[in-house]
Amino acid sequence: MSEGSTDGTPKSKKPTYSFHGNERLTALSDGIFAITITLLVLEIKVPEIAENLVATELPRELMDLVPKIFSHFISFIVLGIYWIAHHNIFMHIKRHNHVMLWLNNLFMMCIASVPFPTALISQYPNQQISLVAYSGTLVVTGVVLNLIWWYAITHRLVDEETTDKAFIAFVYFYNRIGPLLYLLSIGVSFFSIAIAKFVIVVVAVIYIVPNPLYRQHYKQLARRFNQ
Amino acid sequence: MSEGSTDGTPKSKKPTYSFHGNERLTALSDGIFAITITLLVLEIKVPEIAENLVATELPRELMDLVPKIFSHFISFIVLGIYWIAHHNIFMHIKRHNHVMLWLNNLFMMCIASVPFPTALISQYPNQQISLVAYSGTLVVTGVVLNLIWWYAITHRLVDEETTDKAFIAFVYFYNRIGPLLYLLSIGVSFFSIAIAKFVIVVVAVIYIVPNPLYRQHYKQLARRFNQ
Amino acid sequence: MSEGSTDGTPKSKKPTYSFHGNERLTALSDGIFAITITLLVLEIKVPEIAENLVATELPRELMDLVPKIFSHFISFIVLGIYWIAHHNIFMHIKRHNHVMLWLNNLFMMCIASVPFPTALISQYPNQQISLVAYSGTLVVTGVVLNLIWWYAITHRLVDEETTDKAFIAFVYFYNRIGPLLYLLSIGVSFFSIAIAKFVIVVVAVIYIVPNPLYRQHYKQLARRFNQ
Amino acid sequence: MSEGSTDGTPKSKKPTYSFHGNERLTALSDGIFAITITLLVLEIKVPEIAENLVATELPRELMDLVPKIFSHFISFIVLGIYWIAHHNIFMHIKRHNHVMLWLNNLFMMCIASVPFPTALISQYPNQQISLVAYSGTLVVTGVVLNLIWWYAITHRLVDEETTDKAFIAFVYFYNRIGPLLYLLSIGVSFFSIAIAKFVIVVVAVIYIVPNPLYRQHYKQLARRFNQ
Numbered sequence: 001m002s003e004g005s006t007d008g009t010p011k012s013k014k015p016t017y018s019f020h021g022n023e024r025l026t027a028l029s030d031g032i033f034a035i036t037i038t039l040l041v042l043e044i045k046v047p048e049i050a051e052n053l054v055a056t057e058l059p060r061e062l063m064d065l066v067p068k069i070f071s072h073f074i075s076f077i078v079l080g081i082y083w084i085a086h087h088n089i090f091m092h093i094k095r096h097n098h099v100m101l102w103l104n105n106l107f108m109m110c111i112a113s114v115p116f117p118t119a120l121i122s123q124y125p126n127q128q129i130s131l132v133a134y135s136g137t138l139v140v141t142g143v144v145l146n147l148i149w150w151y152a153i154t155h156r157l158v159d160e161e162t163t164d165k166a167f168i169a170f171v172y173f174y175n176r177i178g179p180l181l182y183l184l185s186i187g188v189s190f191f192s193i194a195i196a197k198f199v200i201v202v203v204a205v206i207y208i209v210p211n212p213l214y215r216q217h218y219k220q221l222a223r224r225f226n227q
Numbered sequence: 228m229s230e231g232s233t234d235g236t237p238k239s240k241k242p243t244y245s246f247h248g249n250e251r252l253t254a255l256s257d258g259i260f261a262i263t264i265t266l267l268v269l270e271i272k273v274p275e276i277a278e279n280l281v282a283t284e285l286p287r288e289l290m291d292l293v294p295k296i297f298s299h300f301i302s303f304i305v306l307g308i309y310w311i312a313h314h315n316i317f318m319h320i321k322r323h324n325h326v327m328l329w330l331n332n333l334f335m336m337c338i339a340s341v342p343f344p345t346a347l348i349s350q351y352p353n354q355q356i357s358l359v360a361y362s363g364t365l366v367v368t369g370v371v372l373n374l375i376w377w378y379a380i381t382h383r384l385v386d387e388e389t390t391d392k393a394f395i396a397f398v399y400f401y402n403r404i405g406p407l408l409y410l411l412s413i414g415v416s417f418f419s420i421a422i423a424k425f426v427i428v429v430v431a432v433i434y435i436v437p438n439p440l441y442r443q444h445y446k447q448l449a450r451r452f453n454q
Numbered sequence: 455m456s457e458g459s460t461d462g463t464p465k466s467k468k469p470t471y472s473f474h475g476n477e478r479l480t481a482l483s484d485g486i487f488a489i490t491i492t493l494l495v496l497e498i499k500v501p502e503i504a505e506n507l508v509a510t511e512l513p514r515e516l517m518d519l520v521p522k523i524f525s526h527f528i529s530f531i532v533l534g535i536y537w538i539a540h541h542n543i544f545m546h547i548k549r550h551n552h553v554m555l556w557l558n559n560l561f562m563m564c565i566a567s568v569p570f571p572t573a574l575i576s577q578y579p580n581q582q583i584s585l586v587a588y589s590g591t592l593v594v595t596g597v598v599l600n601l602i603w604w605y606a607i608t609h610r611l612v613d614e615e616t617t618d619k620a621f622i623a624f625v626y627f628y629n630r631i632g633p634l635l636y637l638l639s640i641g642v643s644f645f646s647i648a649i650a651k652f653v654i655v656v657v658a659v660i661y662i663v664p665n666p667l668y669r670q671h672y673k674q675l676a677r678r679f680n681q
Numbered sequence: 682m683s684e685g686s687t688d689g690t691p692k693s694k695k696p697t698y699s700f701h702g703n704e705r706l707t708a709l710s711d712g713i714f715a716i717t718i719t720l721l722v723l724e725i726k727v728p729e730i731a732e733n734l735v736a737t738e739l740p741r742e743l744m745d746l747v748p749k750i751f752s753h754f755i756s757f758i759v760l761g762i763y764w765i766a767h768h769n770i771f772m773h774i775k776r777h778n779h780v781m782l783w784l785n786n787l788f789m790m791c792i793a794s795v796p797f798p799t800a801l802i803s804q805y806p807n808q809q810i811s812l813v814a815y816s817g818t819l820v821v822t823g824v825v826l827n828l829i830w831w832y833a834i835t836h837r838l839v840d841e842e843t844t845d846k847a848f849i850a851f852v853y854f855y856n857r858i859g860p861l862l863y864l865l866s867i868g869v870s871f872f873s874i875a876i877a878k879f880v881i882v883v884v885a886v887i888y889i890v891p892n893p894l895y896r897q898h899y900k901q902l903a904r905r906f907n908q
Contacts, residue, residue: 024711024768030251031715034258039723041339042266046346054351062356080332087251102889105761112722119727124735129743208329257478261485268566269493273573281578289583307559314478435556484705488712495793496720500800513810534786541705662783
């Protein structure tokens with residue numbers, strides 16, 4: 001539409017061939033998110049106990065599942081964070097081209113990978129390699145998310161009427177908090193795995209609890225959609 | 228749109244930043260419901276029998292599956308009840324904000340959790356802890372569903388033209404029957420697990436069989452959508 | 455809309471409270487179909503062979519999978535038949551009410567059940583009980599499909615402008631061929647399991663190969679949608 | 682609509698009965714793609730290690746997963762290639778009939794089959810039969826994709842205003858590169874399995890890296906959609 005309008009957004013050097021409509025891209029993405037989230041939760045299995053020991057052993061065995069349930073719960077929140085981030089940036093990205101389809105495919109592969117390091121960290125919770133794999137996967141996922149936003153901005157795939165420079169910068173800032181803290185947790189893991197895990201929990205809290213950051217984010221979005 | 232109109236709905240104190248359009252929220256939710264329902268049914272496995280015993284053992288082994296099939300059937304109905312409830316309230320909720328996305332995520336985690344207590348109760352049917360886990364999961368699910376409705380009403384995320392005070396109260400009443408009866412079944416389980424299970428079956432029946440309650444519910448909805 | 459128009463469709467006695475829009479109903483259904491189809495195919499597992507025997511044993515072990523692959527292929531076609539039938543009748547059903555939601559839930563439970571009798575018949579191919587379970591599941595699925603159509607017609611949930619008496623009768627006839635032949639295969643199984651299986655294959659062929667029946671069916675649909 | 686317009690597209694001999702709207706066809710397809718992609722990634726399992734050996738064995742065991750992860754990564758790209766191809770041709774295919782529904786079902790069965798030969802080639806990487814199964818599946822998938830395009834063109838299921846003869850020929854050419862190279866890899870496997878695998882990796886690279894071929898493809902699409 002307003003292919004020629006360039007106010008407030010960076011220019012792309014060469015003409016871009018792109019298409020309106022991301023319905024199937026978001027449908028595929030929602031499908032992959034839904035399956036990954038569901039299977040993550042389904043991985044918690046009922047303990048097998050010999051019949052004569054059930055009454056005495058079952059409560060204790062269920063209690064033993066709590067650490068595993070907790071690590072899956074954290075991964076569930078992580079997937080929720082990335083789903084909301086994907087949902088929010090695709091409220092602005094209105095077009096796609098070949099590269100965008102592959103960047104989104106790459107992001108989806110990262111999302112579908114999350115159950116693996118989750119299983120690793122819940123099975124081998126005290127190994128540094130588990131934590132590096134877990135945080136490493138989330139760093140890569142966050143980097144790809146930022147790549148999608150960067151590519152959309154620089155190749156004019158966003159709705160130019162709902163994104164100004166301040167807003168673009170805000171989204172960059174906001175979506176980099178997670179990956180940077182996950183990177184920090186990798187560094188910290190060389191000294192203390194417990195503190196590294198604590199950092200991961202902090203990220204979950206930051207992105208859920210409403211705070212000034214969020215209000216700013218939503219105010220920006222609302223200003224554009226709720227006029 | 229009619230942001231200023233306040234007739235018949237409670238006011239929210241501070242301005243709310245929210246967005247029109249729940250397509251991806253409902254797409255993710257339908258995906259999670261679909262996977263959970265399908266995997267619940269798929270958990271019924273064909274018994275393994277030695278080749279020379281197949282002719283004599285297979286019918287009996289299949290009969291042994293009946294209690295398990297029954298408990299999965301009840302969970303299937305429970306998921307159907309919650310899907311219909313989610314479907315019905317999101318016929319009125321037309322906007323979302325950050326908190327609504329997380330409330331819905333939380334609801335979806337509850338939904339994806341249902342197969343776990345279902346497996347527990349079908350594997351250890353006579354343990355009180357199985358029943359408490361099962362009913363407890365469904366109480367929490369129901370509470371979150373009511374939280375979604377409460378939050379939508381108090382933060383003006385509903386279509387104000389299709390919801391009046393009587394209707395809002397009706398939905399509250401209607402969606403609280405399930406969780407309250409599940410809570411009752413937990414209490415009852417201290418005296419009789421069989422009666423507690425019977426209460427769970429009663430809930431399934433109440434929400435399926437058309438009754439005056441339902442007609443009232445649908446009459447309310449129809450009055451608004453079928454003018 | 456044209457609630458008062460009754461030409462060519464049966465009347466419902468009491469006023470019906472129903473809603474326009476089946477988007478989420480079909481989204482949930484497509485999700486369940488997609489998962490069931492995919493998991494059906496995924497159940498074919500790579501054989502485990504000791505390393506020193508791989509070169510000689512692998513080709514033979516893969517050949518041994520052929521009967522299993524064939525039975526899953528037939529179930530894949532069966533699911534395709536029912537998906538197309540569901541897709542086709544919901545081109546006409548434009549409204550839903552409480553009962554329709556539950557009828558569709560029931561249909562979806564039947565669909566999600568198909569992998570179980572498929573596994574049964576591929577594991578115990580010569581037991582009559584396997585064939586009865588397989589055809590029995592498909593009979594029930596077909597009956598529920600016909601119930602959905604009957605309910606939609608008698609409760610005015612269809613688009614009255616695209617369905618006349620001849621068309622309604624045609625859909626009834628067309629969607630009863632499958633269940634009736636599956637019922638026949640159960641009867642035949644008392645005399646010959648091989649012939650009973652042949653009947654099941656015949657149903658698959660009937661619904662795929664274009665024939666006068668199909669042309670009539672699609673001519674009817676096209677007359678209404680392609681004017 | 683422009684049923685009579687025949688400029689630039691082949692004629693179909695007899696009148697075709699077909700319907701506008703492929704929403705459910707693409708919804709089912711996206712669902713099957715999403716599940717297949719996710720389960721492909723989920724098949725990478727955390728190694729089981731005795732507790733006293735974890736610290737020393739875990740890094741090595743994770744390294745041993747690399748070849749498996751690589752083969753799954755290639756299959757992930759293959760599924761991405763086919764999803765994008767399906768997405769792109771269904772930007773032009775606007776109608777369907779009975780045969781198109783079954784061709785798409787067949788394509789979806791091929792897609793859902795991909796994890797099987799992937800598991801085969803990652804478990805028995807040096808057997809020629811693994812490579813033949815892998816490339817063979819992808820040849821068949823590619824042939825069915827081309828059949829869908831051919832059928833849509835010859836039966837006027839495409840949007841005639843966005844497809845001219847040059848564009849149709851281009852899509853044929855473009856979507857045949859993959860299947861032809863996979864066929865080549867089968868031939869090559871009789872001499873060298875390593876080179877045959879290399880050919881498969883080359884296909885992945887060809888379809889991802891932007892090149893003159895791609896630019897031409899997208900320029901064609903853009904000319905039609907971005908006027």
